[in-house]
């Protein structure tokens with residue numbers, strides 16, 4: 001499962017700095033190669049202490065963490081949806097991402113020019129989100145036009161198949177009209193989860209999960225932070241405050257020193273939290289496979305059943321799924337060994353309807 005998160009925001013808010021910090025941190029933590037696919041695309045590990053615990057318990061030769069792909073998407077300026085700046089090119093880049101991180105400038109620094117002349121999170125967010133909304137509005141209107149054009153009356157209309165298509169597009173038409181109404185009111189599709197699911201195929205930008213990263217200075221301007229919180233609450237989004245500049249400075253330090261430094265600066269969150277929050281945003285959970293060869297974190301959507309989880313590892317595992325031997329990593333932490341977990345009755349054999357839980361350590365039995 002390759003998850004992709006797009007970083008957006010106005011120019012000079014700290015997007016590239018955040019991207020560099022994230023990818024640097026990923027490289028540092030990694031014992032498998034950090035990949036730069038393009039200059040603005042980086043793969044970052046999801047920090048997870050449970051994986052470290054599994055490695056120690058099983059004396060695994062290696063660990064493979066879950067990863068997220070971050071894409072630094074430059075080019076969002078006022079008027080982007082109408083073709084200003086990189087315009088539509090920019091927008092086509094973010095259609096395919098799974099979630100959006102929007103960097104908002106809170107830090108004050110006379111040496112760093114602000115595109116609108118002053119630091120004003122409320123206005124900046126409005127500018128960015130208006131562009132996203134306008135892009136969605138245009139997309140929805142085009143889709144609606146296409147639907148209407150395809151609705152030519154035909155002598156074979158009575159044919160069930162075509163009838164079914166007609167029925168389907170009538171539903172789609174209503175949904176698109178609802179979305180257009182919403183966009184015109186300035187509301188993101190994210191606030192209407194059911195409608196968003198129905199219109200999934202259109203990859204609307206405002207339907208994507210959104211994380212605001214408030215880029216704060218060494219002292220935090222609470223009033224400005226509050227402006228971001230207010231937006232997030234209305235838009236069903238999440239907020240994290242970090243100092244990108246400080247993070248960029250400490251990313252090369254050993255982990256313990258980083259924590260010390262963070263405390264000194266009284267930073268609200270660390271970089272790891274941005275990664276973890278992005279992961280949580282997508283409503284994903286982690287399950288593990290563990291053994292002497294390797295301990296590995298795997299990513300699935302919350303609610304996925306055992307065969308689907310097996311399929312993430314290998315399609316054969318899903319096809320030939322028989323059952324899964326499962327215990328939770330918390331029980332391993334509690335009882336100390338797999339043997340003790342088993343004796344406590346916490347090692348279960350689960351069938352195809354089992355909904356995999358976050359932190360499950362799984363061994364699949366399959367037949368191919």
Ligand code: GDP
Pocket residue numbers: 009010011012013014015016017018107108109112215216217243244245246
């Ligand atoms: P982007 O245009 O959004 O990608 O912004 P950049 O990451 O390129 O940053 C623009 C400028 O702001 C650079 O000179 C950075 O060094 C500076 N900058 C980024 N984050 C911070 C911060 O947290 N505090 C301060 N004072 N400057 C920052």
